[in-house]
Amino acid sequence: MSHPKYLYVSLMPESLVASHLAPEEFGAYVATGSKKRARGQAIFFKLTDAHAGGLLTPDHVRRMDERHPRRSLYLSIYRVLERTPIEAFESAHLTTDDGRVLTLKPAPYVPAAGPRFHLYQEFCPVTPRVVSSLEPREFAARITDPAEPVSLPALVFAELQLGRLGDDPEAADTNNLPYPNLEHLRDCLRELRLKHGKPTKTVIRYLQQDVLFRTLTGGLCLAAAGGQFAWFPMPAQEELEIHHFPWWRSALRSFGA
Structure with a gap:
C-alpha cells in the first residue's frame, strides 16, 4: 500500500484531507480538478510530516488505495482548525480559480506602522x-x-x-x-x-x-x-511580479469582493 504523503487543513470548506498530491497539485485539483465541483478559489495549510504521521492510520491508507492511488481522502469536516495544534501548520497556500498556487512560509510577526483602521x-x-x-x-x-x-x-x-x-x-x-x-x-x-x-x-x-x-x-x-x-x-508586489508572475497574473484577473 502506498502511504499518503501529505495532510492538509482546507478552509473552503473547513476540512482535514489526506493526499498523495503535493501542494501545487492539490491546489490545482481542489480548484479545478473535479467535474462535479464548481471552479473556485482554495486556501489550505500543509501540516508537518510529524503531525501527519500521528494521525494517518492503516485504515486511512487502505481506503485511499481502494479509491485511487493519487486521490485525496477527507478525514474530518468538523472543528478541524481548533483541533490542530498551531505548531503543526507548516505552510499556507493560496490557490486562484484556475489552479495557480502561491506558497506562504511562516515567519516571526513584525507589526507594521499601519493605518488607524x-x-x-x-x-x-x-x-x-x-x-x-x-x-x-x-x-x-x-x-x-x-x-x-x-x-x-x-x-x-x-x-x-x-x-x-x-x-x-x-x-x-x-x-x-x-x-x-x-x-x-x-x-x-x-x-x-x-x-x-x-x-x-x-x-x-x-x-x-x-x-x-x-x-x-x-x-x-x-x-x-x-x-x-x-x-x-x-x-511584496515586486517579488510577486518577478518570481510568482503566473499566480499574480491570475490573481489580477480574478473577480471577487
Whole structure:
C-alpha cells in the first residue's frame, strides 16, 4: 500500500484531507480538478510530516488505495482548525480559480506602522468581514479570548487593503478599492471612529464570493486561544511580479469582493 504523503487543513470548506498530491497539485485539483465541483478559489495549510504521521492510520491508507492511488481522502469536516495544534501548520497556500498556487512560509510577526483602521476578512471557522482599530495580533488575541462575550477557539484571517480610508473614512480618492458598497464601508469606519470603546464593526456577515487575493496585505494570520499566533507573510508586489508572475497574473484577473 502506498502511504499518503501529505495532510492538509482546507478552509473552503473547513476540512482535514489526506493526499498523495503535493501542494501545487492539490491546489490545482481542489480548484479545478473535479467535474462535479464548481471552479473556485482554495486556501489550505500543509501540516508537518510529524503531525501527519500521528494521525494517518492503516485504515486511512487502505481506503485511499481502494479509491485511487493519487486521490485525496477527507478525514474530518468538523472543528478541524481548533483541533490542530498551531505548531503543526507548516505552510499556507493560496490557490486562484484556475489552479495557480502561491506558497506562504511562516515567519516571526513584525507589526507594521499601519493605518488607524484595519479591514479584516475572516476565513475559518466563520467568514465575516470586519473593520477594526486593532492591529492584526491584537485583533487575533481579542477574538480568541474566551473571556470576551463572543470568541472563537481558533481563527484564520487576513488584512485587506483600505488605502486612504485606513486613516480617514472621508477620503475621496478610493477608486482603486474594489469592494462593493463603499459607502457602507465608510459608515462602518465612521462608527468605529466615533465609538472609542468599540474596537470592531462587522461590514459583511458572510463571505458570499471569492476574495480578491490582490487586496491581501501583510499576510495570512492564524490565531488560537491562549495568545497563540502564527503569521504567513505575503511577498511584496515586486517579488510577486518577478518570481510568482503566473499566480499574480491570475490573481489580477480574478473577480471577487
